[in-house]
Amino acid sequence: MPAPASPSIVALHGVGKTFPNGTTALAGLELDVRQGEFLSLLGPSGCGKSTALRIIAGLSEPSAGSVTWPQQADAGNGGHRIGFVFQEPTLMPWTTVFNNVLLPLKLKHVARDQAAASVAAALDRVGLQKFSDAYPRELSGGMRMRVSIARALVTEPDLLLMDEPFAALDEITRFKLNNDLLEVWQALRTTVVFVTHSVFESVFLSNRIVVMAARPGRVFAELAIDAPYPRDQNFRTSAEYAGLCRRTSDALAQAMAAGG
Amino acid sequence: MSNPSATAHHGRVLRVALPIIVLALILFAWEAIVRIGNIPPYVLPAPSLILQTLIADGPLLWHSLLVTLLTTIEGFLLAAIGGVGLAVMFNQFRLLEYSLYPYAVILQVTPIVAVAPLLLIYLPQPLAVLACAWIVAFFPVLANTTLGLNSTDRNLADLFALYGASRGQVLWNLKLPAALPYILGGLRIAGGLSLIGAVVAEIAAGSAGAGSGLAYRIAEAGYRLNIPRMFAALLLLAVAGIVIFYALSLVNYLALRRWHESALEQER
Secondary structure (H helix, E strand, O other): OOOOOOOEEEEEEEEEEEOOOOOEEEEEEEEEEEOOOEEEEEOOOOOOHHHHHHHHHOOOOOOEEEEEOOOHHHOOOOOOOEEEEOOOOOOOOOOOHHHHHHHHHHHOOOOHHHHHHHHHHHHHHOOOHHHOOOOHHHOOHHHHHHHHHHHHHOOOOOEEEEEOOOOOOOHHHHHHHHHHHHHHHHHHOOEEEEEEOOHHHHHHHOOEEEEEEOOOEEEEEEEEOOOOOOOOHHHHOOHHHHHHHHHHHHHHHHHHHHHO | OOOHHHHHHHHHHHHHHHHHHHHHHHHHHHHHHHHHHOOOOOOOOOHHHHHHHHHHOHHHHHHHHHHHHHHHHHHHHHHHHHHHHHHHHHHHOHHHHHHHHHHHHHHHHOOHHHHHHHHHHHOOHHHHHHHHHHHHHHHHHHHHHHHHHOOOOHHHHHHHHHOOOOHHHHHHHHHHHHHHHHHHHHHHHHHHHHHHHHHHHHHHHHOOOOOOOHHHHHHHHHHOOOHHHHHHHHHHHHHHHHHHHHHHHHHHHHHHOOOOHHHOOOOO
16 A cells, blocks of 8 residues: 555645635645545535545636646656546436547547547446447446546546545445445556545545545545555454544544534 | 336327317318308318318419428528527627627517518518528527537536547537537427418518419418418418428437437336
């Protein structure tokens, strides 16, 4: 597992975000995302965790502070590559699963043959290779989310940003996707920043949890989850997991009290 | 236990059979009233006489129908191209939208019946009729396409931004496909309106004494108190309207059946 000494992939320094309507979503946010880690941002709604993710993605400009990409210069791939998974699957309903996953490559003018191979590999990774020609609405909610993840993976991103991707799914599907996501992460070694409001999900998935407090959104506490990978059903029912969940839950409760 | 597919089939049969039964009853009553009351054909022709007229005047009315349909289709196509094209321009260039949108509205809200005589003064008659068909059909396409282009999923728009999509890529791969159901809805309205525009202009032109469209035949037959022919021509216009509507509905269905709520089968 990545030691704390892993190089930083992206760092936020003193980041603040105030929306035009005067709401302060973030103030003085300090966050360092390290190469190869699975980092969860955990917090109550309104703590700005999604806003932080959008700022990292470049979809939103910080009103204060800075975002730095230390390795950008030697990336050699024309800048940092980001995959983003939204809370909803956010698929184009008018076209097939294949074309949905192809989209990032198409927008980057990747040659069709090469792109088709990448799409097949990404669909294979999420177990949907047989559904290439299906339309999104012919799939279940969990399968749509898998397509969304395949689309995020198809560019082989250095950083995968996930904004409460499983919040709308039932628990059974969610557990399954948690397991599968960890498998993908271990296979690809992509850095993941995962936004969630579920203590259990964050403990199961992460190396590190950043607990955020609201009004204004800021980092409240940081917990290292040292349990070894691979984590599976045994881990989910272990005393160690329960203990980690309790610690994290306590930290979240304090964050919510502080954010009052 | 009732078989759900049999019930659905039953429903479809009723949807076709009931209107036909209603039509048969009305025609029967109409025929009976005219015969029993001995009503002269120049007051109210019987359905049987209208049918005879339709057959007797067939070649004349058929030719007129083609003239009107041609105008309608030309007006419709121009409205489709103009409406979608202008909506795209508006979407890409806000200043153009601010400059021209009020005039598009004025074009729409001014009653076409009042505009037609002026157009007939300034334009040769076929062109004036075409212009009328275009004016009334154009706005629903423009308005619906504008709505559709502005209705794209924000997360999808973010996704396109994340991958550095150009304006052209966003338009072609995101905005236009997302707007397709709206565009097709606008075209469905435009099809019927285009026929109305053509008819209004022909009637207006008819009183000036030139033209050969179906509406002109109605006006002409009216002056001659040839009421059966008026009915026959009217029947053809109604049929033309229905065909246009269902043809566009079919296009709508074929384009959207795989993905849009409006065109999906009820059974899931």
